[in-house]
Amino acid sequence: xxxxxxxxxxxxxxxxxxxxxxxxxxxxxxxxxxxxxxxxxxxxxxxxxxxxxxxxxxxxxxxxxxxxxxxxxxxxxxxxxxxxxxxxxxxxxxxxxxxxxxxxxxxxxxxxxxxxxxxxxxxxxxxxxxxxxxxxxxxxxxxxxxxxxxxxxxxxxxxxxxxxxxxxxxxxxxxxxxxxxxxxxxxxxxxxxxxxxxxxxxxxxxxxxxxxxxxxxxxxxxxxxxxxxxxxxxxxxxxxxxxxxxxxxxxxxxxxxxxxxxxxxxxxxx
Numbered sequence: 001x002x003x004x005x006x007x008x009x010x011x012x013x014x015x016x017x018x019x020x021x022x023x024x025x026x027x028x029x030x031x032x033x034x035x036x037x038x039x040x041x042x043x044x045x046x047x048x049x050x051x052x053x054x055x056x057x058x059x060x061x062x063x064x065x066x067x068x069x070x071x072x073x074x075x076x077x078x079x080x081x082x083x084x085x086x087x088x089x090x091x092x093x094x095x096x097x098x099x100x101x102x103x104x105x106x107x108x109x110x111x112x113x114x115x116x117x118x119x120x121x122x123x124x125x126x127x128x129x130x131x132x133x134x135x136x137x138x139x140x141x142x143x144x145x146x147x148x149x150x151x152x153x154x155x156x157x158x159x160x161x162x163x164x165x166x167x168x169x170x171x172x173x174x175x176x177x178x179x180x181x182x183x184x185x186x187x188x189x190x191x192x193x194x195x196x197x198x199x200x201x202x203x204x205x206x207x208x209x210x211x212x213x214x215x216x217x218x219x220x221x222x223x224x225x226x227x228x229x230x231x232x233x234x235x236x237x238x239x240x241x242x243x244x245x246x247x248x249x250x251x252x253x254x255x256x257x258x259x260x261x262x263x264x265x266x267x268x269x270x
Contacts, residue, residue, distance in 0.1 A: 018109055018118040026092075026122055036130055039084050043077040044137045050076050051142025058148060068232030070151035071161045074142035075135065075229055078165050082172040082225060085127050086193055089176030092119050093261070094186040112265050116181055120258055123177055124170045131166035157231050164228035164243055167250075172197070172225055174254035181261025197222045201238065214239040224249040 026032050054073045057063045093116075096102040109115050136153070139162065143149055151158045176193055183189040201222050207213040217223055217239040227246035240246060 013109055013111070013114070015114050015117060018114045019121050021108075022115070022118040022122045026126070035084070035088055036126070039081055040130060040134045040137075043081050043134050044141055046077040046080075047074050047138030048141040048145050050074070052145040054142070055146030055148060058146065065148050065150045066232070067151050067155065067158065070143060070146070070148065071139070071158055071229070071231045073146070074139040074151065075161065075165050077138065078135075078169060078229065079222070079226070081131070081134070082169045082222075083194075083197060085169055085173040086176030086197065087190055089123055089173040089178075090180035090189040090193060091186065092123060092177055093180035094184055094189050097184045098186060113262050116177075116258065116262050116265055120174055120177060123173050127173045128166050128170040131169045132162065135162040135165045160243070161229040161231050164247065167247060168225035168228045171247075171250045171254045172221065175221060175257045178254065178257025178259075178261040182257070182264050184264070204238070218246070219249055221250055221253045224253075 050073045054063075054069065058065050063069065093102075096105060105115055106112055139151060139153070139158070143151060153159060153162075175196075176189075179193055179196075180186075180189045183192065201217075201220055204213050204217055204220070207216070218227075218241045223238050223240050224246040227240035228243050228250065230240075230243060241249065
C-alpha cells in the first residue's frame with residue numbers, strides 16, 4: 001500500500017505553511033480590517049489637521065518652512081499608531097490563549113516555535129506595508145493642507161524618514177507580540193506595554209544624574225522609534241542615537257521580546 005506522500009500528498013509542517021495559516025486567521029477576522037483601516041484613516045486625518053495648523057503658522061510668519069518640520073508634522077501620528085499596533089500584537093497571542101484557540105494551534109504545530117515566527121512575519125509584513133501607505137498619504141495630505149511643498153518624496157531624507165516610520169511601527173508591533181507571548185494575559189501584557197512605551201520615557205526626567213539619564217534614554221524603544229524617522233537636528237529634550245543606530249536598538253527590543261516569548265511558548269503548556 002502506497003503512502004500518502006507517494007500518492008501526491010505532503011502533510012509536512014513547514015514555516016511557509018504555518019505563515020499561510022496565520023495569515024488566513026488574521027485576514028479572516030473583521031476586527032483586523034476595522035482596526036487597521038480605522039487606524040490608517042485616523043492617522044492620515046490627523047496628519048492633515050496638523051499640516052493645516054503648520055501652514056497657518058507659516059502664513060502668519062511665526063515659523064519658517066523647512067523639510068524637517070514638514071516631515072515631523074506629517075509623521076506626528078506615528079506614536080499613536082505604534083501603540084495601537086503594539087496592543088494588536090499583544091492580542092495576537094494573548095487572545096488565542098484567552099479563547100483556548102492556542103491549544104488547537106499547538107496541536108496542529110507541535111514544534112510550537114514556528115507559530116510565533118509565523119505570527120511575527122505576518123504581523124510585521126502587514127504593518128510595514130500599511131504604514132508605508134499611511135506615511136505617504138499623511139505626507140501628501142499634510143503638505144497639501146499646509147500649502148507648501150517643503151518635503152518632497154524625491155528627497156532621499158524624506159524617503160528615509162517614511163521607510164523609517166514604517167519600520168519603527170512594525171518593530172513596535174513585534175515588541176507587543178513578544179510581550180503577549182511571554183505574559184499570555186491581555187490586561188497584564190497591555191499594562192507592561194504602556195509602562196514601557198509611555199510611562200518610562202517621561203520618568204527619565206526624575207533621574208538625578210544627567211550622565212545616567214543620557215546613557216539610558218537612547219535605548220528606550222519609544223525614543224529609538226522616534227529617532228528613526230527624524231530629519232535634521234532633533235529638538236527633543238531626550239538623548240537619542242542616529243536613525244541607523246536607533247533602528248538597530250528597536251530591532252533589538254523586538255528580537256529580545258520575541259526570544260522571551262519563544263522561550264515561554266516552548267517550555268510552558270497552553
